[in-house]
Amino acid sequence: MTNDELVANVRTVADTVQTTLGPFGANKLLVQQDGTVTATASSTELLERFDITDPAMTLLQTAASGFGDRYGDGTGTVVTLAGALLHEADGLAEQGLHPSAIEQGYRDGLDSALDAIEHTAHPLSSFGAEAVAKTALTGTRDPQVRQSVAAQVANVVENVGADASDSVRVVSRSGGAIAETELLNGVVLERGPILESMPRSLERDGIAVLSSSVDVPHVGSQLGDVSRRVVFEADSFEDREGIAEYESEAFTEQLRAAIDAGCGAIITERAINERVQTQLAAEGILGIQRVDTDELRAIARTTGATVVPTLGQVSESVLGRGAITVQRKAGRDMTVIKSDAGEPAHTLFCRAPDPRTVTAFEHSVETAIAATAAAVRDGRVIPGGGAVEATVSQAVKAEARSLTGRQQLSAEAFGTALMTVPRALAKTAGLDGGRTVVQLRVARSEGRDSVGVDALAGTTADVLGDDPIVEPVRIKKAILTAATDLATQLIRIDDRLQAVDLSDDDVEPEETTAQGQETPPGQGRNA
Template sequence: MAYNSAAGLAGMLKEGTRHFSQEDDPTNSSVVLRNISACLELSRMLSTSLGPQGRCKLVVNHLEKIMVTSDCAAILKEVEVEHPAAKLLASACKKQEEECGDNTNFVLAFAGELLWQTAQLIAKMTWQPAPEILAGYRRALDLCESKFFPALVCDSVNDFTQKDQLLQLLRPVLASKQYGSEGVLAPLVVDACLRVMKNGRVSVESVRTVKIPGASVSQSVLLDGYAAKSGVETVVTSVEKAKIAVFASGFEASSTEAKGTVLMKNADDLKNYNKSEEAKMEEIVRSIVESGVKIVVTGGNLSDMALHFLDRHQVMCLRIGSKWELRRLCQAVGATALVRLGPPTPDEMGYCDSARVQEMGGKPVTIFTNAESKLATIVLRASTTSVLNDLERAVDDGVQAVAQAAKDGRFVYGGGAVEMALSVALQQEAEKVPGLEQYALAAFGKALEVIPRTLAENAGWDSTRVLADLQSAHASVAEGTICDVGVDIDRLGDDQGSGTISMKEKAIYDLLNTKMSALRQAVDATVTILKVDQIIMSKPSGGPKM
């Protein structure tokens, strides 16, 4: 196809490509403002989910699966964001979830507010997204990381074997996801992390959750080992001090790769053929039993003939269809999954102190317990599937928080206290900076107020009065001391309260490492969005959406 120079850029690009640039409206920075507007819509949609008193969102995905949660990362995972700039913001939240497991809503809320402050600068001073704005935001981030954050450290985890110190860390993390249930979940998560901790490090994959509908959250328990959400295939339902053989393949007679024909001339040939197959299977089962194995776990099919001989030799047999779950079982009992059908060597065998079938929520659950297990399983109980899924996300975030604390155990005050302290410090610092960067520093500090303001709004307080009290408390603090005043989220119908309270008295802390990571992700996403001056969107592939 010939290039049509008269058509300009539209003639150069493929048919169906859309293009937006500053030339559409050079005085109002149309592309930048469009991006800011899209990100603001996404940020404000989820701002009401921030904090322990945050509201839940009911999300119905493309498969008509219903999810009720206040977890920002889980909502963004199910919602299909189409705008390219808003996708950048969603990817920053996803990265924060992968690295730290917490403060994803902080990333979205702060990035949205920072973009709004930028839009105000553009409107008031007719700025384009000049280098001064971006440089000012980078400078503010560097000041927070190198100067202000280290000065706001109030406590730290010194000994990871002390349960009290880990509980102090986990209660605020779990309360932000499951407010009211942190008293039940925090001890379970702490005990699970202490059992799988090795050399002061916690592997997130070593703590597993099993969701069983029914009962209440208070009936959730911690198991030393593995729990399979299925019953056993054999009549034996309980074994003590047993060796375990795990087979990744099916437990059945192997079939040939090529088709074959067997010629049988009489009934004796048929009987002998069946007998030879039975004898071979019985020989395999007997050899496994003679090696000391009392439990057989298979990841494939289990033939009736194999089940018959396993029952005859009083061997407990369990079938697990998921390869992922099979690997978790091997990790719990110290076994190696075999691909050959035969007796395992001593190094390939696993061991458990006990294995039993127990009924939970009307369903059989097979529990393998082992005092020396490398895996801890938290059995979660709740009335509905949505609550169970939310509890699972809260537990995952709690385990991730312990893993992050093992890298850097320093604390800062939570409840919006650290954000307000940074806001006051940055706005004071902006007055000392010459040039246009001071406006960017002041806007950065102003944007940090979105966290305490949103916490106050979600808790039912007058946000204007709460912000004024917080600013007064943090501005009047003596140099070299740390102000611990934050938002009181436990209103409990008290209309006479001030809305602020000491975070030290309430024992509400945030991990410094997690907070710095969230701030960094938000600033990086914001700067990337502000650098965009053109959007070029190719025609989507495929046919029309049904």
């Protein structure tokens, strides 16, 4: 197989992903094998939901996922640029360039691009963190929503610091007032107590965090190593009644011991059985069930609790400490857990434009937090809207002229590939991609390096003007590096092999004599 055939699916996905860039990125209707239908314009969600079996596609998904996990932003641009570099590599290969020459030229182009970004950078203080958040917040086109949420994101980063992308969780609800967007200090669960009769705040500050179901202990149940198993059979009604009474009393003793230790709330990863829910409510215990594993761990870290399997293992030493309040938001109960006992936690509660875009909007807010945190950490930004790509493309091509041999061709191709980003932004905004690229090049020839695509205005303009469009330097440099690494890795693929035993089973071993010596040629049993 040729390289073109081996990475054909990668180029197809890259072409699809580039149409999701920008605030006007096209929605994709993704139909999974189980019949689940998802409409999304989020490149991250799109890549996560692809059912992938192709090895080259697996490399793409792994690289994109790893980049998203580390930087929280730029996944779609990485895939778009990687696809553009592969497309340029096809043309270079037709001209006779070896993959090694293409890779070297791309590496030279990358070095020139990174240098150009450094010269294009501006201080963050000239524009403010809110401008970065607003640029990255592509999940809504409503100017009021963007302004409100961007201000909250900037506030989050200022309060939490440059590690905000790791310590802030985003929760969004559709509809409602924009004013309901707020930063909550603590862990927020998108659920309330299992019974209305349970308290909506703690009477005792002890919080038990469990990993299994809350139920009456069964006769014969035992934790840890079991050295002997006893089978108890209850044939009569009286025996069964006695067992039920014994189990109920055992649960009451466990619950009383937990309350004496200061327990006021039970939060579990599994279920709280219906037959004990009323008893918990009667004792003033707030019970929350079926909590996600990551949320459970966050609660434990924040409150200083130790996660234990059962209620019977709850003691004062494993209880977390904090305050819990149940609040009504967007027509649903939400539980806020605050504590100073462990690591600080923060949740940004915001309003999504409509029910169909809640997930994509959450991704967009998370991206905005990551981008803003990266800009705060580095203290520098660059023009967005494809402006920096246009400037860097020109610089790369100018530097390529100093190279000799075929590396010059591949370095120039690297510069050409960079223009894929502003072209894609223009197309998703309803502009003519080719004409936009020409306009950006003319602007560079006139020394106007901050001219880019203002998708919301539907035109090319100075993106550092009254409503600045800016991106963090750190993430942009990482995007170019990751896209180049991914593309060169795929370019160098020349064959696809199955990871099986490659030995030739049809080759017969040479015969040996009784003493273990090889049989001389022509003296085998058939000689």
